[in-house]
Amino acid sequence: MQDSLTPPRRSWWAINWKWVVPLGCFGMVVFFVAMGAGIFWIVSKSIKSSWAYSEGTKLAAADSRVLESLGSPVEPGWWFSGSINTTPSTGNADLAIPLSGPNGQGTLYVVAKKVAGEWAFELAEVEIHGTEERIDLLRPASSRVPNTVLQLTVRPVTALAAALGPRQFFFRFGFDQCRGMLVSQGRASPARS
Numbered sequence: 001m002q003d004s005l006t007p008p009r010r011s012w013w014a015i016n017w018k019w020v021v022p023l024g025c026f027g028m029v030v031f032f033v034a035m036g037a038g039i040f041w042i043v044s045k046s047i048k049s050s051w052a053y054s055e056g057t058k059l060a061a062a063d064s065r066v067l068e069s070l071g072s073p074v075e076p077g078w079w080f081s082g083s084i085n086t087t088p089s090t091g092n093a094d095l096a097i098p099l100s101g102p103n104g105q106g107t108l109y110v111v112a113k114k115v116a117g118e119w120a121f122e123l124a125e126v127e128i129h130g131t132e133e134r135i136d137l138l139r140p141a142s143s144r145v146p147n148t149v150l151q152l153t154v155r156p157v158t159a160l161a162a163a164l165g166p167r168q169f170f171f172r173f174g175f176d177q178c179r180g181m182l183v184s185q186g187r188a189s190p191a192r193s
Helices: 012-050 051-062 062-068 156-162 166-173
Strands: 081-086 093-103 104-116 118-128 135-136 182-184 187-190
Touching: 012 051, 012 081, 051 062, 051 093, 051 104, 051 118, 062 093, 062 104, 062 135, 081 156
Parallel strands: none
Antiparallel strands: 081 093, 093 104, 104 118, 118 135, 182 187
16 A cells, blocks of 8 residues: 555656657657758759759850850859759759859859750850849850841742743752752753753
8 A cells, every 4th residue: 555645656757758858849849840851852863963954054154155254164053953854865954053253253044945855955054243244155146136136037948949930040040959850841850961
């Protein structure tokens, strides 16, 4: 029998709840933060290993106009935005990658498309911060022509010969290079030597 003067024995929970509850809450917070950081790291690594990211940053780091504006070396930042969707044969990427160099900062904009298993850029531009300058990485530095649209109408040589007439075509263009034929009397005939 228990003596009436001794207090009843308390359970382990009753004794330790004051440190178990905060420690448990802190442990859950650490778990969720670690899980979020792990997901961010996996997504970041997968995007950084993509063709659009790696080739886009290589293209920017090798361009003389970017090096002139930002300085050398040009380094990509760690906080980028955008999306990449891929399947084995198709895909698309739309990324905004911060760049920095000793002379300034900029943002690399990349839009790429994968068709039949092959990636190609649709857009690769660097916007220099603090200026209105945008550097088109798909256009070589030597061809600094303003952005214009050139529309060409291409017609087959035989249609051109029909439009001009056979004699006028022969005197203007001479030889139909596509087929090795001379144009005479409105028809194509085998070339004579």
